[in-house]
Amino acid sequence: MMTDAPTGSHTARNLRVWLVTLGAGLAMFGAGAASATESAPKEFRVCQDPANMPFSNEKGEGLENRIAELFAGSLGVPVKYYSYPQRFAFVRNTLRYKLPGEDFRCDVMLGVPAGFDQVSGTKPYYRSTYALVFPKGKGLDEVKTGEDFLRLDPAKLKALKIGLYDKSPASKWLARHDLVDQGVPYATVDVVAEHYPGWMIDNDLVKGKIDVAILWGPVAAYYADKIKDMELVVVPLKSEPGIKFDFEIAMGVRYGEPEWKKQIEALIDRHKEDLDRILKAYHVPLVDEQLNPIGTEAGPAAGGPCRLIPCAGKTRFDPRCLLHPLTPRSHVPPEASACLRSAPVSISPASTSPASASHMRRTRRTTRRPNAACS
Structure with a gap:
């Protein structure tokens, strides 16, 4: 079961469980990080999972893809993705992967647990x-x-089927509140290619096989929003003594590259408002240090007024244009100002197909020019 954020004293197995159940799907890695050249980058090289929405996919539809384009545009370089499924020793095969005489394949991970x-x-x-x-x-x-849920009539609680990932914080929460028999566990590390983070919602909650799902918030909110034939309610959970539900998310680089890390942190500081807008556009449940919810209203829904506004001379536009760093603000018409403030990226990113065998190839690289969003 998950406890606090992992440190060096945790075992490899516990670290893998912690990461996978968090929703990032990272697995354990091997040793041997080495320093890369710390000159100005010619490409913004990102380690990504090709089928891990809402974070990333091969089509560039995830929130981390949006962040990659934002940062690359700020640096004036193209984005290059090095893709590998996170369930298979991700860091060892991406950020740390380097053959003799060759360069590293990628230089930054855009979503890792702090610590x-x-x-x-x-x-x-x-x-x-x-x-x-x-x-x-x-x-x-x-x-x-969460307190309202636990105060439900005991008979109603006992009748529920509650889906959760095994060894996630939800396991401990159900055990503490005498709801173990109501739990429907799902494998923490699932090697089935067709299974993806939102599988529990898309295939079992919607079909009535379970009554409630407990998931990492960004995954829960993204897949709940995609369901259009019924309304799904997302209720963020607060941590309890000994049961931690909330986690801070950072970015990760190789050890021994302090200047590159400083560049990434400078980009985080410079684009704080843009990052917040991206997260809100994907309905990520944000909480502050006191675990109070931070507003996640993202503005007009996809297909609403924002989609009809000209952008950079186009009669129709990809909503990413409004956020994209290479779109001059002077090209955004006055009537777009509300969207620019509240919904600069697509509110409901396009549906993602389940991971396929093609995603399981050992390596795959994708280069995206910084202006791809408006092309």
Whole structure:
């Protein structure tokens, strides 16, 4: 079961469990980080999972893809992705992967838990938490908090089927509150290619095989928002003594590259408002240090007014244009100002196909020019 953030004293197995159940899906790695050249980068080289929405995918639709484009545009260089499934020794095969006489394949991971000691972590750029997800109108509408859920009539609680990832914080939470028999566990490390972070929602919650799901908040909110034939409610959970639900997320580089780490942290500072807008656009449940929710209203829904506004001379536009660093603000018409402030990226990113066998190839590189969003 998950405890606090991992440190060097944790075992490899516990670290893997911690990362996978957090929703990032990272696995354990091997040793041997080495310093890279710390000159000005010619490319912004990102380590990514090719099928890990809402964080990243091969189509560049994830929130970390948006961040990569933002940072690359700020540096004036193209984005290059080095893709590898996170369930298979991710860091060893991406950030640390280097053959004799060759350069590293990628230089930064855009979403790692703060305190994760297998990378040199930056300052955190957001904090999120686990969340309950359930259909509206199915007898749980009075649930607004985790405490409300636990105060439900005992008979109602005992009748629920609650989906959760094994060894996640939810396991310990159910055990503490005498709900173990109601738990429906899912494998923490699932090697089935067709299974993805939101599988529990898309395939079991929607079909009534389970009544409630407990997932890492960004995953819960993203997949709940994608379901259009029923309304799903997302309720962020607060940590309890001995059960930590909330975690800070940072970026990670190799050890021995302090100047590169400083550059990344400078980008985080420079683009704090842009990062917040990206996170809100993907409905990430954000909480502050006191675990109070931070507003995540993202503005007009996809397909609403924002999609009809000209951008950079186009009659129709990809909403990413409004955020993109290479789109001059002078090219954004006055009527777009509300969208620019509240919804600069697509509110409902396009649906992602399940991971396929093609995603499981050992290596894959994708280069995206900084202006790809508006092309």
